[in-house]
Amino acid sequence: MITNQQLEKYNEVAVDALGGSKRLDSSRVKLMSAKRQAALETIGQTSDGLHMPESTVDVGAMVLMNAVCNKLLRPIDGSCCQTLPPPNLFQKLSACFFVSSALVLLTIHILGNNRQHRPVPPDVESLGEKKPSTAAAPLGLKAPFQALCRMGVIMAYFYLCDRADVFMKEQKFYTHSTFFIPLIYIFVLGVFYSENSKESKLLNREQTDEWKGWMQLVILIYHVSGASAFVPVYMHVRVLVAAYLFQTGYGHFSFFWLKGDFGLYRVCQVLFRLNFLVLILCVVMDRPYQFYYFVPLVTFWFVVIYGTLAMWPQILQKRANTSGMWHLGVLAKLLGLLVFISVFAYSQGFFDSIFSVWPLSKLFELNGSIHEWWFRWKLDRFAVIHGMLFALIYLLLQKRQVLFEGKGETLFSARISNLLLFFSVITFITYSVWASKCKKKSECNEMHPYVSVVQILAFILIRNIPGYARSVYSSFFAWFGKISLELFICQYHIWLAADTKGILILIPGNPSLNIMVSSFIFVCVAHEISLITNDLAQVVIPKDTVALLKRVGAVGVLALLVQMMTRDSSPAHGT
Template identity: 65%
Template sequence: MKNCFKAWTERDQLKPHLIVVGAATWSIKIHNGSMEALTQYKINLTSITPLLEKLAETNDIYWVLQDPVYEDLLSENRKMITNQRIGLYNDVTLSILNSSTRNMAAKVKILRASKLVAEETIAGSLDGLHLPETTRDINAMILMNSYCNKIVKPIDGSCCLPQPHLSVIQKLTGCFFIICIMSCMVVTYFCHSWRKSKPSTDVESGEEKKPATASLSNPEKLLLSLSKLGLIMGYFYLCDRANLFMKEQKYYTHSTFFIPLVYIIVLGVFYNDNTKETTVLNREQTDEWKGWMQLIILIYHISGASTFLPVYMHVRVLVAAYLFQTGYGHFSYFWKSGEYGISRICQILFRLNFLVVVLCLVMDRPYQFYYFVPLVTFWFMVIYVTLGIWPQTGKKDENGSCSPYWEVVLKLLGLFLCICLLATSQSSFENAFSVWPISKLFEWQGFLHEWWFRWKLDRFAVLHGMVFALLYGALKKGHLLSESKGETLFAPRLSSLLLFTSVVVFLTYSIWCASCKNKTECNELHPYFSVLQILSFILIRNIPGYVRSVYSSFFAWFGKISLELFICQYHIWLAADTKGILVLIPGNPVLNIIVSTFIFVLVAHEISQITNDLVQIAIPKDNYIALKRLLCVAIFLLGILTLSTVEQLNK
C-alpha cells in the first residue's frame, strides 16, 4: 500500500481522482487478534499518513472505518474478528488521521457512513463477515454524492452538498442584522437602566401602567423588530444553507397526504364560531378559506403529492382561488372607497414583499423563486392600473353615486383582451418582461419560462374575482340577495337549484381530474375550468344561511398568516429549497415533523407580527412622504439588482 501511494506521489502518471482505502480485518485474522498486531498497525498507518495527506492535496481520499461483524454467524477460523477488536483498530485510525495539523481541506476524509450503514444491514449477512449487496449499493451512492454533488450541485435533498460561499449581498445583510441586534441590546440596556432610575408616578397618579412595548418610540420599535427578524433569518440560514441539519427526500404515498388531511379537517370542524357578519365572503370566511387552503398546500408540499395528478390538479385550483380572492378583495376595496393614494400602494406592496425581499438577500435566491409573491404583486398592480386609470372606478361624484357600471365593464373587457393577447405568444410575453431591471424580478436561472408558465396557468383567476365582485355588488344593490342570519342567499327554489348544480359541478371537476391523462393536458384546460370549482365552493359555502353564519376559528387563525406560512416553508420546514424535508431530530420522523412544524408556525406568526409593526412605521399616511420613501426603496432595490448582476457576471 505504501509503495502504491508513493508511486502516485512521485511519478508523473495517471492516478485515480477518488481513492477509497481501508484495512484492519485481515490484520486481526492473521495475527489472531494480538495486541502486537495492533501496535504494528498503528506504526504502519502513521508511516503512510504523510503520503495520504500529500495525495489529498489533489485527490479525494476516503479512509473506510472497519465494518462490524455478526459474531454469531462467524466460522471458527474467523472467531477472533470481534467487534471489540474492530473498535480498537477504528479508534487507532481516528486518532492518527484526525491528529494532523495540516490544512483541513487537504486531510484524508473518514468515511464514517459506511460503518453506520453496516450496523443497520449486518443482520442480512450470510457468513457474519461479508455484508449484503444492499450495503455496497448504499455506500456507492454516498460516495458518488460526496464526489459529484460539489460539481453538479443538485437542487434537492441530496446528501454531501458543500456549503455555498457567501455572496457580497449576504455578507452585507448579515452585517446589517448583527449591527441591529447589538444596537438593540445596548439601547435596551440603557433604556431599562434609565426607566429603573426614573421615579415612577403611576401609582401616585392612579394611572394604569402601559405594557412595555406600548411605551417604546418608533425608532425603538424599529430596532427591536429588525433585531428579532435578524435572529429569525439566522435560523433560516442555519436550516437551509449551513450544513448543520440533515435533509431527507420526499416519497409520496397516499397515507402521507390523506391521513394529515383528515386530521386537519377534524380539527377545523371542531373549532367553530359565529361570524360577526353574515355577508358573502365576509372577513372571517375569507380568512377561513385561506387557512384551510394553505394547510392543504403545506401537506401537499411535504408529502411530495405533486406526483399524483388528481391531487396536483386540485391544488392548482387552490392557487387559482388565492388569486381569485386577490381580484375580489382589491376590486371590492377600490369600488367602495375609491382610494388610489400612494400610501395604499406602499402598504400592500410592503406586506406582500417584505419577507420575500429579506429572504432573497439572506438566502441568495432570485425574486422569482418565491413565485406566488411576484404573481400576486403583479396582479395587484394590474388591478390598480386597470381601476385607477381615468375614469377612476369607485370614485364618487358630487351627488355621491359610484362610477357607472358600463365604465367598469369596458375596463374589464380591455383587461380580458390584454390577457388573451399576451397568452397567444410566449415569445411576445417574454419580450415584454425582458427589459432590465424588470427581467431580474421575473427570471429564474436566467430564463423567463417559469414566469410564463405561472402566469399563463392562472391568467384569468384574478379577472374572475373582479367580475364576481362586480356582479355581487350589483345583486346586492338590487336587493336580490338575502344575507340575514339563517336565511338562504336566494329564494328557496333558486337556492336549492343553485346548490344542487354547484355540488354536481364540484364532483364533476374532481372526476375529470381523476381521468386526466397528463399534467400538460390538464394545465391547458385548467384556466377555463378552475373558476367553476371556485364558484361552486362559494355557493355551497354561502347559500345555506346557517353555514354562512359560522366559520372555523382554527382555519381562520392560519388564514391570517397564510402568506408567511407559504414563504417560510421553503427553508425552515422543507429544506434544500423545498426539494427535501428538514430533519431537526434524526431517526424519529414523527417527532421531527411535530417539532419542526411547531417552530415553523411560531416563526411564521412572529414574522407576521414584525411585518405589521414595520408597515406602520415605514409607511406614513401622507402620500407625499410615502412617495419619497417609495423612491428611496426603488433606488435601494435597483442598487441590489445591479450588484447582483455584476456579481453574476464576475462568476
C-alpha cells in the same frame, strides 16, 4: 508475510511522504480511511482472512461514489462530501445589518435604564415641576429595532435549516395515506372549532379568512407529502391556487370600488406586506425573487388591478349611482383587461420581449430564464379577472337589494336558491370526476384556466346560499388564514428543505415526532413574522405623502444599484 501491522507502517510512511496528517487536511490528497474501518469491523466474516465480504466492498464503493458524485449531484437525503458555498456579499451585509440592529437596541435599552434611574434635582422637586420624560426621542425607535432583532434571530434559524450543514434532509415519498389522513385530521379540527360569524354577508371577512386557512393547510399537506405526483390531487390543488388569485381580484376590486382610495399610502402598504419577507429571504437565502413564485404573481396582479381601476375615468360606487353609463365604463375596463391578458397568453414571443428587458427581467427570471414565470402566469391568467367580475356583479346586486343576507336567510328566493345549489353540487362533482381521470398534467393544465372558475363559483354558492352555512365559520381555519402568506413562504426553508425538494429533519429516526416539532416551530415562526411585518409597516410606510415619496425614491435607487451590482453575476439556483 504482509501483515496488517506491516501495512500500517507502509501507510504511516506514505502519509509522512505526502506531508504529514496536518498538511493532508489542507491539501488535495484525500485518504480513504472509511473502507479500512469497515474492513476492521467485518474481518471476522472473511473465509480466509484475506478477501473481504461483499458488504465491505459495497461500503467502500459507496464512500468513493459519495466523495466523487455528491458535490456535483447534491442529493437531498445526505450531505456527505458536499462542500457548502461560502456566504456572498449580500448575505454578509444582511448579517451585519441584523447584528447592528441588535447593538442599537442594546444601546437604546441602556440609555433608557440610565434615564429611568437618573435622580431628580432637588430644585426641580421643590418647584413641583414634572420629572424628565423617559420616553425620549431615541427610545421611540425601540419598537422597530426590537422587530428587526426578532427578524434577525428568525433569519438565522432559516439559514441554519436550509443553507448550513446542520440539519439533515430526507426525500419525499407519496402514498395516499400520507396525504388523506392528515387531511381528515385538520377538517375534523376545523369543524370542531365552529363559531357564529359577526356578519352574514356573502364572503365576509371571517369566511374569506377561513377559506384561505383551510386551502393553505391543504397545500402544505400537498407539498410535504409529495402529492404532486398524483395528478387528480395536483389538479384540485391547482384550483386552490386559482382561488387565492380569485380572492385577490375580488378583494382589491371591492376595496377600490367602495373606498375609492388610490393613494400612494395604500399601494405601499399592500406592496410592503406582500414582499417584505420574500425580499429578506432573497438576500439571506441567496434566491431570486421568482423562486417564491406566488408573491411575484399576486404582486403583479395587484399592480394590474390598481392600474386598471385608477386610470381615467376612475369608476367608483358613488359615481356609478348617478348613471348606468358608469357600469358600462367599468365593463369596458374589464374587457380591455381581458384583451390584455389574451394578447400576452397567446403570444409568448411578445411576453418574453416585455419581461426579458432589464431591470424588469431580474424580478421574473429563474436560472436565467423567464419560462417559470410564463408557466405560472399563464396557468391562472383568468382567475383575477373572474374575481373582479364576480365582485362587480355581487356589489351591484347588493346595491339593488336583490340578495337576502340576513342571519339564517337563504341568499335568494327558495326556488332560485335550490336551483343554484343543485347545479353547484353537480358542477362540483363533475369537476372532481374529470380531474380524477386526468392522466397527463400538460393536457389538464391547458383546460385549467377555463374550468377552474366553475369549481370556485360552485364552492362559493354552496358555502353561501344556505343562511345557516353563511352564519358560521371555523375559527381554527380563520386563524391560519390570517397568516396564510407567511405559511406559504416559510415552508420553503424551515418545514420543507433543500429548496422544497426534501423534508427538514430536526429529530432523526422518529418521523412522527419530527413532523410535530418542526410543524410547531414553523407555525410559530410564521405567526411571529406576520406580527413583525405589521409592526414595521407602521414605521416604514408613513402617512405623510412627502416623506413617503422620499422613502420610495430612496428604495428605488437602492434597488437599482443592487440590480446593477448583480447584473453580470451568475443566476442563483432554484426549483
